Amino acid sequence: MSTTSTPPAPHAANPRHRPSLSQRRSRPGEVLFKLALQFCLLVAFAFLVALIAFAVIKGWNRLDPRLWQEMPTGAASRVARAGVQSAITGTLWVIGLTAAICLPIGIASAIYLEEYADNTRWYNRLLELNIQNLAGVPSIVFGILGLGLIARVIGLGFTVITAAIVLSLLVLPVVIIASREALRAVPRSIRQASYALGATRWQTTWRQVLPAAVPGMSTGAILALSRALGEAAPLILLGAVTFIRFNPDSLLSSYTTLPIQIYNLIKEPQAEFQELAAAAIVLLLVILLVLNSAAILIRNKFQKRW
């Protein structure tokens, strides 16, 4: 490593967090560097604060029960009496279904890869590589998959179930990767003790490994679902971009979701729509913040240190 270019300093080595023993030389370069690094974080946090504050201030007048009691509208004359109820129920339907589809599949895949698969086999390595690659595919491409294959060829159309399937496939890599990490954190000795008592592989997995991995897995699951919750791009291709004035009542209903409804409102030129959009953003951020805090809380509280 390139450590040779240091000037030969007469005083002793300078351990971290501590001034050198002989004298406290102030180095302006060092201080400036640290300030520059702190500035980087500060910019990001300032942006976050400004973003939240702006949404709250702009949406303040619309943050009332109208938001969830009234249906959306595209007509400027009725916007004062409009809300986003169908988007809230649509989001609940779509995300609920997404959870029901992607969590079992994702966790089962993770169990296969961590507990069963022989990592030296080419097909298992291919599987891993494939999951890593899928994690980087843009979300709108998943929308194209939904449009071309699920909605048209399979014929599920622009419905709640199509949206849930597409979002499930989109966040599946996140669920798998997080669940695998949680499984990997369970020490091998637990498995060996279980095998030594005559348990089979599945008994070991189901009764010992999975319970120990649940906190890590639920953190990953919450983060994956919160990503699905905020996703709009693939749903634009799946027919969610309309002012739908009814709540979905089956898997084959038309639907809209909160991020899509926000997008619809932003597109309208009048200020009233922008205010309603800001209010809906605050609602969406509150939901996401609650979910994120829950994930962090679970991680800090229940995670065992082995």
Added chain:
Amino acid sequence: MAVITPGAPVPAASVRRGRRRPGERIIEGFLVLAAVVSIATTIGIVVSLLFPTVEFFGEVSIVEFITSSQWTPLFSIKQYGVLPLLVGTLWVTLIATVIAVPLGIGAAIYLSEYARPGTRRLLKPILEVLAGIPTVVYGFFALTFLNPILIDLWPSGDKPEFQNLLVAGIAMGIMIVPTVASLAEDAMSAVPHSLREGAYALASTKMQVATRVVVPGALSGIVAAIVLGVSRALGETMIVTIAAGLKTAGIPWSPIDGAATMTSYIAGAAQGDLPVDSLDYLTIFAVGTTLFLFTFALNALSIRLVRKFREVYE
């Protein structure tokens, strides 16, 4: 959770001979089936892109697609050159990278080398929250908050348009800071402490250790972080759709113009009710394939680089 009860849980008898347990085999079968879903997804993506794209290039020549400088499929004189969309995408990605790389790597150095454990526990979740904000929200913020400020501060000459590539790039840059910072910090944490201690023993200062030991040592991981960030920027849809607009025509030479990118063209075209199997409908898939190829190449590069730094130190 996959609730599948084991078929015959009789552990006592298994000592003498490997008894066949059909339940165990069935469960393993289910697990394999679940793992196959992700392979099927990839195949599904390739199939859903490939066939319409082939159909598209049956009607439009590949040469026109790559070389023509006009993208006007929804106009009366139709031209199908992907360059305008590509240049729009490159502008936004470039601006986002210029913002996200210094901020992300600076934040990563601070978190990995300077922050005390307590500070880090506080700062990292905040970065995660920033990463978790939906991109429609970034788009809204860029369009209604950042852009008016940008137009006000613009020194002279042509002001930025109501929707423009620059403001979309700025918002997207901030959006990918957490991505770059978190992967770069992982790489820096993987640099062994002995290297740092060796440098301190040679009387290096903290800054020298950070810039001449940790950063070079984590270089492949840092590059992977940048590549992943670029790939995220390339594939981002909502920020550009909202803040840069859907205007397509010639190549956008200036970032203060509003113009469509590859992703926002797809999003825009899909909103209209295009008749299936019309050439306009097929453009969605041709542009989608182009986008997929770009991000696929970048992701493969990033995965390879991450593997490299894992191999060196772990």
